[in-house]
Amino acid sequence: MVEENRRLTGTLFLKGISLTLRLGALPFERIEPRTVKIDLKWTGELITGGHPVVDYSQVCVLLKNKLEPEYLYIEELARDILIILENGWCGRWTVSVHKDYPPTDPPMERATVTLGK
Secondary structure: OOOOOOOEEEEEEEEEEEEEEEEOOOHHHHOOOEEEEEEEEEEEEEEEOOEEOOOHHHHHHHHHHHOOOEEOOHHHHHHHHHHHHHHHOOOEEEEEEEEEOOOOOOOOOEEEEEEEO
């Protein structure tokens, strides 16, 4: 039996969260919304008062409702996500934003930026 007062710390991974928004430095990239994949890593106390600290559904709703509908750069999107998460939960967050097939020559499969502590 687990003691009630025992601290349970660890790492939570939320992978492949799909956000739909306009993203790209070039005007043609922002004509239509695209699906952007986000990976999150959170480290801290996992359970307090018998309940998980981070509610996955709440994380997704906050990101959907608080992010801008358009970004020029994945770095800006990652920064805004990190700010939202740090304001919502204690602990350490890491955010990775993936942009599939950015317009480059030669072609590239994916660009990813990761921010966090």
